[in-house]
Amino acid sequence: MKQNGDVRIGFYICHCGTNIAGVIDVDRVRDYAASLPGVAVARDYKYMCSDPGQDLLRQDIAEHGLNRIVVASCSPLLHEKTFRGAAEDGGLNPYFVQMVNIREHGSWVHEDGEYMTGKAMDMSRAAILRVQVHEALERKRVPINPAVLVVGGGIAGIHAALTMADAGKHVYLVEREATIGGHMAQFDKTFPTLDCAACILTPKMTAVKAHPNITLWTYSEIDKTEGFIGNYTVTVKRKPRYVREDLCVGCMECIEACVYKSAKIPDAFNMGLSKRKPVYIPFPQAVPPVPVLDPENCLHLKNGTCKDFCVEACGDRDAIDFTQEAEYIDIDVGTIVLATGFDTFDPARIPYYGYGKYPNVYTSLELERLVNASGPTGGDVRLPDGRIPERVAIVHCVGSRDEHYQRWCSRVCCMYSLKLAHLVKEKTGGEVYNFYIDMRAPGKSMEEFYNRVSTEGVHLVRGRVADIAPESLEPPSNGRIGRVVVQAEDTLIGRIRKIPVDMVILSVGMQPQEDAENIRRMFNISCSTGGFFLERHPKLAPVSTFTDGVFLAGTCQGPKDIPDTVAQAGAAASEALALIDRGYYELEPNTAYVLEEQCSGCKSCIQQCPYTAISFDAEKSKASINEALCKGCGTCVASCPSASIRQHLFEDEEIFREIHGLLAYA
Amino acid sequence: MSEKPKIGMYWCASCGGCEESVVDLAEGILDVVAAVDIVFWPVAMDFKRADIEAMPDGSIAATFINGAVRTSEQLEMVRLLRQKSAAVIAYGSCAQMGGIPGLANQKDREDILRYVYEESPTVENAAQIRPQRTHGVNGATATLPSFHGNVRTLDQVIPVEYYLPGCPPTPRLLAAAVQALLEGALPAAGSVLAPDTALCEECPRRDSKPEELHIDQFHRPHAVHIDAERCLLAQGVVCMGPATRGGCEAVCVQGNMPCTGCFGPTSRVKDQGAKMLSSLAANSAGEEDAAITGVLESIPDPLGTLYRYGLPASMLHRSLSDTNRSKEQST
Numbered sequence: 001m002k003q004n005g006d007v008r009i010g011f012y013i014c015h016c017g018t019n020i021a022g023v024i025d026v027d028r029v030r031d032y033a034a035s036l037p038g039v040a041v042a043r044d045y046k047y048m049c050s051d052p053g054q055d056l057l058r059q060d061i062a063e064h065g066l067n068r069i070v071v072a073s074c075s076p077l078l079h080e081k082t083f084r085g086a087a088e089d090g091g092l093n094p095y096f097v098q099m100v101n102i103r104e105h106g107s108w109v110h111e112d113g114e115y116m117t118g119k120a121m122d123m124s125r126a127a128i129l130r131v132q133v134h135e136a137l138e139r140k141r142v143p144i145n146p147a148v149l150v151v152g153g154g155i156a157g158i159h160a161a162l163t164m165a166d167a168g169k170h171v172y173l174v175e176r177e178a179t180i181g182g183h184m185a186q187f188d189k190t191f192p193t194l195d196c197a198a199c200i201l202t203p204k205m206t207a208v209k210a211h212p213n214i215t216l217w218t219y220s221e222i223d224k225t226e227g228f229i230g231n232y233t234v235t236v237k238r239k240p241r242y243v244r245e246d247l248c249v250g251c252m253e254c255i256e257a258c259v260y261k262s263a264k265i266p267d268a269f270n271m272g273l274s275k276r277k278p279v280y281i282p283f284p285q286a287v288p289p290v291p292v293l294d295p296e297n298c299l300h301l302k303n304g305t306c307k308d309f310c311v312e313a314c315g316d317r318d319a320i321d322f323t324q325e326a327e328y329i330d331i332d333v334g335t336i337v338l339a340t341g342f343d344t345f346d347p348a349r350i351p352y353y354g355y356g357k358y359p360n361v362y363t364s365l366e367l368e369r370l371v372n373a374s375g376p377t378g379g380d381v382r383l384p385d386g387r388i389p390e391r392v393a394i395v396h397c398v399g400s401r402d403e404h405y406q407r408w409c410s411r412v413c414c415m416y417s418l419k420l421a422h423l424v425k426e427k428t429g430g431e432v433y434n435f436y437i438d439m440r441a442p443g444k445s446m447e448e449f450y451n452r453v454s455t456e457g458v459h460l461v462r463g464r465v466a467d468i469a470p471e472s473l474e475p476p477s478n479g480r481i482g483r484v485v486v487q488a489e490d491t492l493i494g495r496i497r498k499i500p501v502d503m504v505i506l507s508v509g510m511q512p513q514e515d516a517e518n519i520r521r522m523f524n525i526s527c528s529t530g531g532f533f534l535e536r537h538p539k540l541a542p543v544s545t546f547t548d549g550v551f552l553a554g555t556c557q558g559p560k561d562i563p564d565t566v567a568q569a570g571a572a573a574s575e576a577l578a579l580i581d582r583g584y585y586e587l588e589p590n591t592a593y594v595l596e597e598q599c600s601g602c603k604s605c606i607q608q609c610p611y612t613a614i615s616f617d618a619e620k621s622k623a624s625i626n627e628a629l630c631k632g633c634g635t636c637v638a639s640c641p642s643a644s645i646r647q648h649l650f651e652d653e654e655i656f657r658e659i660h661g662l663l664a665y666a
Numbered sequence: 667m668s669e670k671p672k673i674g675m676y677w678c679a680s681c682g683g684c685e686e687s688v689v690d691l692a693e694g695i696l697d698v699v700a701a702v703d704i705v706f707w708p709v710a711m712d713f714k715r716a717d718i719e720a721m722p723d724g725s726i727a728a729t730f731i732n733g734a735v736r737t738s739e740q741l742e743m744v745r746l747l748r749q750k751s752a753a754v755i756a757y758g759s760c761a762q763m764g765g766i767p768g769l770a771n772q773k774d775r776e777d778i779l780r781y782v783y784e785e786s787p788t789v790e791n792a793a794q795i796r797p798q799r800t801h802g803v804n805g806a807t808a809t810l811p812s813f814h815g816n817v818r819t820l821d822q823v824i825p826v827e828y829y830l831p832g833c834p835p836t837p838r839l840l841a842a843a844v845q846a847l848l849e850g851a852l853p854a855a856g857s858v859l860a861p862d863t864a865l866c867e868e869c870p871r872r873d874s875k876p877e878e879l880h881i882d883q884f885h886r887p888h889a890v891h892i893d894a895e896r897c898l899l900a901q902g903v904v905c906m907g908p909a910t911r912g913g914c915e916a917v918c919v920q921g922n923m924p925c926t927g928c929f930g931p932t933s934r935v936k937d938q939g940a941k942m943l944s945s946l947a948a949n950s951a952g953e954e955d956a957a958i959t960g961v962l963e964s965i966p967d968p969l970g971t972l973y974r975y976g977l978p979a980s981m982l983h984r985s986l987s988d989t990n991r992s993k994e995q996s997t
Contacts, residue, residue: 595934597863598862598863598932598934599863600863600864600865600866600867600907600908600912601866601867601872602864602866602872602875602907602908603875603876603877604879604908604945604948604949606877606878607877607878607879607949608948608949616877621867621872635948638944639944639945639948640941640945641864641908641909641935641941641942641944641945642863642864642908642909642911642931642932642934642935642941643931643932643934643935643941644863644864644932644934652934652936
């Protein structure tokens with residue numbers, strides 16, 4: 001076995017106050033380690049991670065000529081960096097340090113001190129055997145391209161883009177729809193302050209458009225992503241909108257002139273509650289203020305038979321371009337912020353709520369448009385038959401907290417339901433019934449908002465709605481839309497209640513975007529069980545992903561309200577900025593490497609890599625690992641059938657020595 | 667004659683194919699015979715054990731031993747040959763890794779004897795007579811070697827300098843080994859005298875292997891029509907090529923049959939079967955455990971496929987037989 005010359009190991013066992021020493025006999029472990037071959041110094045100390053603790057390492061390296069360090073203390077996750085750093089300060093290669101986790105794997109999980117002292121000896125012996133064959137490793141650096149890509153132009157993407165652009169970085173903001181603004185642009189008021197969503201959002205939207213550091217591409221999608229932290233190449237597909245952004249001045253005369261005299265196509269922005277023309281702008285404050293031509297309905301694009309009034313109206317500006325085709329643009333960026341947002345739960349999946357069957361059953365997002373002054377009814381809450389409803393039911397938790405649909409709480413529904421209750425009551429003066437399971441009002445000013453709405457005369461019924469059915473089997477003779485009866489068990493009084501109402505609002509929960517899985521694969525990140533993108537650590541790295549340089553903002557990571565979304569977008573932006581301003585990224589050297597001469601080119605490893613770090617070099621007929629992408633997971637090392645892939649810091653000999661040390665009886 | 671290096675050949679638990687492979691040298695064997703002095707080769711020439719015992723220690727330049735070690739006679743003979751030889755070459759899969767006879771390590775001694783002498787459908791042995799170690803005949807005592815509990819590889823009983831892999835080794839590798847021996851150009855002791863790269867490197871079908879296999883069902887080779895151009899793994903046939911040392915020039919694959927692993931693993935691998943299983947598991951179709959398990963269950967005879975030649979040399983070494991297992995449980 002190779003020993004890398006004369007090995008002189010320093011062994012240090014930490015008391016961690018009484019965390020370790022309260023269970024483990026540290027003196028015995030220290031004396032035992034001192035007796036093992038190769039150990040030149042063995043010490044115990046109250047807190048190894050403290051400055052004096054680290055100084056011990058540095059002094060001993062100098063005085064005793066140590067060339068290997070073993071620290072028996074806590075999890076390497078906490079202090080491996082600390083002790084590697086201390087060894088490096090002392091002039092030693094940091095990878096000559098091995099930690100033994102006798103706290104999380106020891107004193108915290110065992111009560112039997114005698115047993116645990118023995119286990120600590122075994123674990124220490126394993127590390128002492130292992131560290132002898134450690135090799136000096138070097139950290140490599142990759143430069144970070146300062147340009148950033150933000151995917152998604154909702155409030156999260158907008159805020160992240162503005163933050164980074166304000167810091168002087170060039171930001172590419174790519175949005176799938178014809179305008180930025182996302183779901184927030186569809187909302188009327190926002191809870192708990194009841195300020196108007198558009199009033200606070202549109203200034204930020206125009207700021208994006210005007211910002212010299214932001215390249216805004218709406219009506220565009222990500223086609224392909226390649227590369228790794230600091231060096232991504234992303235292909236953006238710019239879908240044809242048939243109106244040239246560089247020439248259009250936003251006069252909207254083409255819309256006026258369109259051969260369609262009246263609007264006939266359901267308007268997606270208004271949830272289909274109003275109609276638009278084939279050439280349209282999603283909403284008046286859209287950014288950019290450039291209309292889009294819908295090729296499925298535009299007569300010119302569909303069958304070339306139009307009189308092209310729009311072209312005439314555009315005149316010298318000449319912005320209408322029927323020949324436009326999808327354009328693919330490659331951009332180089334160093335970091336990526338994903339802010340792809342959410343979708344709402346489709347309540348038609350719950351048949352007994354009657355959505356899509358009864359015309360007076362709405363989703364909450366449809367109501368947002370109905371109560372909005374620029375919405376299809378000019379802000380009046382009206383039924384399809386034109387009446388103002390006298391009695392309205394709001395059903396909470398539709399699709400949420402339900403093991404048949406979505407197990408999670410969508411966090412925002414209780415509060416937006418109260419907001420809608422307030423707005424509906426204000427606008428109709430009718431009776432409003434909110435059916436809730438639990439009223440969840442955490443967060444700043446939320447409980448106060450709940451108290452406020454509950455004193456406004458809204459009826460709060462604690463019970464999950466079991467059924468929504470017509471009041472009468474006969475349709476009303478006067479052409480009106482009949483009432484429906486909402487049935488629920490009021491769990492506070494222990495009675496079934498059946499309440500006839502004119503209108504039902506289903507408070508739908510949040511779910512991942514339909515194509516979240518595509519995005520996930522394209523950026524090589526993971527997702528949680530519900531399909532929302534997975535953060536690196538739920539508490540300590542909430543906006544990072546397992547792919548370095550890719551960050552998460554907003555509801556693509558999980559349901560959240562606007563304040564949390566904006567806070568998270570700011571966090572994602574600052575994580576990206578921190579990387580950019582440092583200018584480089586240091587790669588941990590515990591990566592896998594191919595023994596090129598021995599590799600048989602069998603390709604078994606290529607699809608194993610969860611980080612797409614392995615490619616097949618067709619010229620050499622060998623596997624090739626990109627160090628910058630490799631995370632050192634070891635999957636390829638284990639699966640290489642001829643053992644021609646190895647891994648730094650996890651060489652076979654190191655692992656076998658560790659096992660040998662663990663299993664050898666003292 | 668005395669200046670020519672002395673060569674020995676011996677067989678243990680083997681089929682005789684390794685002996686045949688020497689004849690596969692064809693006319694090349696004449697050059698070998700001209701260059702060396704064969705002092706021991708029971709299958710072909712009449713030498714006695716006493717002839718070997720009379721030789722000075724280390725006087726045989728190299729002895730090629732094929733077959734695994736299962737009986738006391740084999741053990742005695744290889745120890746004797748070890749003593750008399752400067753170099754011992756484990757010849758063929760059985761000597762190197764246990765080989766096909768090594769699969770007997772799935773059963774223990776009692777199970778084997780009972781089956782062979784009592785339970786096998788072709789045996790009529792109402793008196794349940796078993797071979798005895800000693801038997802008196804006409805006042806003399808006849809003896810039989812004892813039958814060991816385990817099949818062992820040659821290097822599990824004596825130190826071995828070199829290994830010539832294969833079932834049997836190819837004439838080309840044998841010729842190269844003899845050449846190296848005569849020229850004193852053998853590599854460091856402990857080496858396998860074959861390339862240390864997996865078979866895929868020299869496989870004529872390598873380029874047809876896709877990067878993503880997604881095997882959804884494994885087949886026995888005779889149960890499917892095998893495309894003679896495409897990678898066998900891509901056709902759902904377990905080909906041990908990725909986990910097997912090359913050097914055979916892919917003779918089986920060229921005959922449209924999968925590699926069965928007779929050259930053993932590369933020097934870097936501790937357990938050929940485990941490596942191959944790991945690779946197959948990772949290349950099976952299916953995302954969930956249940957789906958992957960379903961695919962893996964279609965591997966025909968997993969132990970016999972993945973450890974066909976190497977059970978005694980593997981980390982498994984043997985499986986606990988029913989008898990042994992019940993003994994373990996009772997203790």
